[in-house]
Amino acid sequence: MTVQDIRAFNRFYTNVIGALDYSRHLYAPYTLTESRVLYELAHSPRTDAADLRAELTLDAGYLSRILNKFEQDGLIERTPSRRDPRRRRVTLTARGRETAALLAERADESVGALLATVPPAERPRLSEAMRTVRTLLSDGRPPRREDVVLREPGPGDLGWIVARNAALYAAEYGWNADYEGLVARIVADFAEDHDPHLERVWIAELDGRPVGCVMCVRDDAPATARLRLLLVEPGTRGLGIGDRLVTAVIDFARGVGYRDLVLWTNDVLAAARRIYQRHGFVLVAEKPHRSFGKDLTGQDWRLDLTGTGE
Template sequence: MTVQDIRAFNRFYTNLIGALDYSRHLYAPYTLTESRVLYELAHSPRTDAADLRTALSLDSGYLSRILTKFEQDGLVERAPSAQDPRRRRITLTARGRETAALLAERSNEAVGSLLSAVPTADRPRLAEAMRTVREILSRGDDKEHKDVLLREPGPGDLGWIVQRNAALYAAEFGWNTDYEGLVARIVADFAEDHDPHLERVWIAELDGRPVGCVMCVRDEAPATARLRLLLVEPDARGLGIGDRLIGAVVDFARGVGYRDLVLWTNDVLAAARRLYQRHGFVLTAEKPHRSFGKDLVGQDWRLDLHTTHE
């Protein structure tokens, strides 16, 4: 393969997706780069200017101008980071989320139209070819978190949460189908009736495939949210994904005005419990019980969201 081969492919693909044709209005009134910044802000729960600059390899001055434009348009808010006052935290406003969702919808429609011309039998081969390109061209990059994306669930992802929870807990702890039934009810309740302003699900995606999840839902107690169904696939552990998923829930719950964040777990889940403690959760009660075909010790944990955990 030569440089010219890659350049030829680039010309082919940018023309195919219409990246050079602004008459298609995919990103209007924003440029492709501005739309990508909005995408990152919509899918990264904790983002500051330095994160964006690194993730997108943007010049700091250029990024600053983009963020200033977004602020003037009412799409973002900027404030000192709670973790490091020297850094500026960037968050989308309600209008910003709506704009990001509109741009995502346009892109999805465009790609859907493109895929409609691809025979069903050829789609697995196309997906594998795209994964191969990404894998080969990503070699040598020492940013281990580079391809980890936290995103909202798409079609089929809620079913994936049920299936993977059932399979992993059966394999690792011997839990029976009672646990699968519990997860299915939790997920079904969310799918059928949830407030998108106060409840949310995150899917962790690595190299184009889901490798983790977590859920934030309203609790029965006033001003209280509940963290549920934290999961990270075995081959994706050690990359900080569980820490990021919990951080996403904490930031979201605090941002929408919950006072407390609670969760229920079992003492056998030692790795998860260490993560909860790292984020400031405090054990408030524990009780032996017989569930999922095993003798377990259930634990209740609580985080005061009015207290900043260092």
């Protein structure tokens, strides 16, 4: 139950933050809230009081007093905004910048002490996990098509293709380890010997992690290319990633002179079939078979690349 996970995490992280703040001298002679205001000012140097209020969700009266204190201490200057004389433009003085830097330094030290307890080899995992939490929780904006990029595979990506194909089809359709072997065989053949002009793999990447793939290789038949291993991570379906991958294969195959593009799939993979249909593939044969521990119906699809190429 994820709600429980989140609550557990909240309790945990409340303690982490509490532990960091515990030695209150961190902010001396200011408070946590005051230092947040100072931080905000240091990182967007000219802001109106109203912006600060909105950004940090502070009480207007509270903020007003904090700014009074800062002004007395010579950390800020307040001038009326030209645009709207009700608003007050707040600017850090040189001294304010110094103080902000000092507080930042202390915070860095304290966080550094925390970080020192994490083995260096694990730190990238920590950064990565924190980024994941942030992006998933921050306003939950759905990823956009433009965030997805297609690229060539790097080290480990072929293994990723094997792992994700196996794990997903095991989870969704109960296929057994034979399928993982088949995929491993396909990527092994590809890695071992392929003509980069005629055969290629694409990885779809979203925010730095792979979320899809497809492969284009030569088929036995002359001037025929074969599309294989089309996969899109469930969490990112509906972004047109499958379409883009298939388009990449079609354009590539046509561009290097193949006349036909074929593929083999199974009738249970409805989402993939719709993609193929959209791109003009036609079903040319269908045959039941027993594979991967299931009774399946294999399908051969074909696309004529010499036809009405745009």
